[in-house]
Amino acid sequence: MKLNEIIAKSVSESTTQVFSTMLGIDIAGGEAAVEAGMPEANEGVISFIGLAGSWAGTGSVSCSPALACRICATMLMCEAPAVNEEVLDTVAELTNMIIGSVKTELELHLGPLGLSIPTVVYGRNFKTKSAGNTEWIVLRFLWDDEPLIVKLCLEPKDQAAHVMFHTSSTQSCTLEV
Amino acid sequence: MESNVLVVDDSAAIRKILQRVLRQTGMAIQTIHEAGDGQEALAVLGAQKVDLVLSDINMPKMDGLQLLASIKASAQWRQIPVVMITTEGGETKVSEAVKLGAAGYVRKPFTADQIKEKLAGILEPALPL
DSSP: OOHHHHHHHHHHHHHHHHIIIIIOOOOEEEEEEEEEOOOEEEEEEEEEEEEEESEEEEEEEEEOHHHHHHHHHHHHTSOOOSOOHHHHHHHHHHHHHHHHHHHHHHHHHHOOEEEOOOEEEEEEEEEEEESSOOEEEEEEEEETTEEEEEEEEEEEGGGOOOEEEEEOSSOEEEEEO | OOEEEEEEOSOHHHHHHHHHHHHHSOBOEEEEEEESSHHHHHHHHHHSOOSEEEEOSSOSSSOHHHHHHHHHHOTTTTTSOEEEEESOOSHHHHHHHHHHTOSEEEESSOOHHHHHHHHTTTSOBOOOO
């Protein structure tokens, strides 16, 4: 099995398991695609987490604000009418669990990997770009009709970048992931 | 006898979930303290009586393994059982935690039953009303 196939299978299984265990939800979909690392406009909530070791890269989970609130409300059994600190924290932890499980699986093939603390971004019309020429393995899931997108890029360390950039119309800054 | 538990995780979401799960276990728990990293946890340990620590590994400032090492190096705290609850499921991290003296290891995502099972030999069940 090729590495991309191993990653896609692992992301699919991990996402399904996290939703099933922590939210009691059978999340649908998980069809994998490979996308070039071109900047794309984002809107909503995106959480990034870095992987480091002999291979390095980034995992991300993104969804609409409405879905982020629904995830938080279901996972914490609380009201979440709008995106707030608790909602962002929940999406960050969801990312930590999904990509963390993928990391554990990949370590069987790639050796020890480190996992960073997640970073969450919430906004409109912002772009993200990995500093390398990276291909992302992208899996799109659906909770009812709301998409949740899980992405992962991974390269041998000497080719990998460890910094993500995000820009908006008014400002830019560097996200260390 | 009712126990005091310290939950250490940089995610407030996980701390909230563990609070709920611990209350549902049927164990005799008096107070659940919280800390967002290892340093905060040491401050709580210095100020409160704690009978069990549940700790994440990946945290800022001081991670869970450093916290575990600090607890086991202290004459005052070394008897406190520490259970790691973490996404770090690799053999290296598990064996490191065991070597440092962890009383148990639960991988995230976790179910309430997994937490209950892990704590069964550590905490006393609540007395029936």
